[in-house]
Amino acid sequence: MQRSWLNIHKIRILVFSLLILLSPVSLFAHPHVFIENKLDIVFSDDGLKGIRVNWVFDKIFSNMIFVDYDKNNNQKFEKEEKALIKEEAFSNLKDYNYFSHIKINKKNFEVKYIKDFNASQKEGLLAYSFFIPCHVTATQDKKEIRISIYDQTYYIDIALAEEKPVNFDNHNNIEYTYTVKEIEEEDSPVIADEITVLFKKKEKVSG
Amino acid sequence: MFIKKAFLTFLLVFLGSALLFKDIHANPLLRGKPKPGKTIRLNIYQKGLSQLASVQRKLNKELSGLLTDLKKKNPLSVFTVLLIAFIYGALHSLGPGHGKMLIS
Numbered sequence: 001m002q003r004s005w006l007n008i009h010k011i012r013i014l015v016f017s018l019l020i021l022l023s024p025v026s027l028f029a030h031p032h033v034f035i036e037n038k039l040d041i042v043f044s045d046d047g048l049k050g051i052r053v054n055w056v057f058d059k060i061f062s063n064m065i066f067v068d069y070d071k072n073n074n075q076k077f078e079k080e081e082k083a084l085i086k087e088e089a090f091s092n093l094k095d096y097n098y099f100s101h102i103k104i105n106k107k108n109f110e111v112k113y114i115k116d117f118n119a120s121q122k123e124g125l126l127a128y129s130f131f132i133p134c135h136v137t138a139t140q141d142k143k144e145i146r147i148s149i150y151d152q153t154y155y156i157d158i159a160l161a162e163e164k165p166v167n168f169d170n171h172n173n174i175e176y177t178y179t180v181k182e183i184e185e186e187d188s189p190v191i192a193d194e195i196t197v198l199f200k201k202k203e204k205v206s207g
Numbered sequence: 208m209f210i211k212k213a214f215l216t217f218l219l220v221f222l223g224s225a226l227l228f229k230d231i232h233a234n235p236l237l238r239g240k241p242k243p244g245k246t247i248r249l250n251i252y253q254k255g256l257s258q259l260a261s262v263q264r265k266l267n268k269e270l271s272g273l274l275t276d277l278k279k280k281n282p283l284s285v286f287t288v289l290l291i292a293f294i295y296g297a298l299h300s301l302g303p304g305h306g307k308m309l310i311s
Binding site for chain 1: 209233234235236237264267268271275
């Protein structure tokens, strides 16, 4: 069976280009850890207090942490175990602003520290939660906060949970609306969800 | 001969890019990893690939589920999965960031 020279040549070019294209690119499009993300937008009577971030990890990373830190293997983390996890498997995120990209009225809000870190086991998976303090007074004028949580290196894939990804706490005195869409910034290295919350003080009904 | 050449090219490019990009493949959650430099900007093609994230997520869940399922069933299928995983892992470890794991 005869094949023309052109066909063989084309096939070679195709295979070589595919191989070359696929190899370095796999570095970028290949996260090793997967996080399911849920946010609690926490208000107070005065306005926004902060954001609680709730993460549930994939089974493989969860097992790694369980093996390394649940020393007594009781499917629970004691205070000492939690402290070690925070130190060795979380605190490094300070350099990454805890993956949190926040804008208040279009100005960047840098997350420098967090509070109330907790590590737990939920249905066999590792869960982290932490609180980002972020005070914004609610006035009669609408204020906007945009939140996007992602790893710019894309080693970790962070996705909003499919059910009830955003919740609101203590909003009795606050009027708010929110939307979730893909981040618009051209600079964003990964595709991530951005939550936009518009809020203002509830008007008092006199009488 | 062609297959050999293709494989060698692949290996060369893969290892070469591994050397170039080795700092990228570090888990930000873990202490002692390199601090981030400039934000890595991905071009359109790579951004398009990160769209596959939802596919990868599902795949990851499926695979994890499969492994837990297999524990309960036929030991032969467990062996097969382990063999495939071993070969995959051996090849995958050629990628960046895994050298440390190999040594430890």
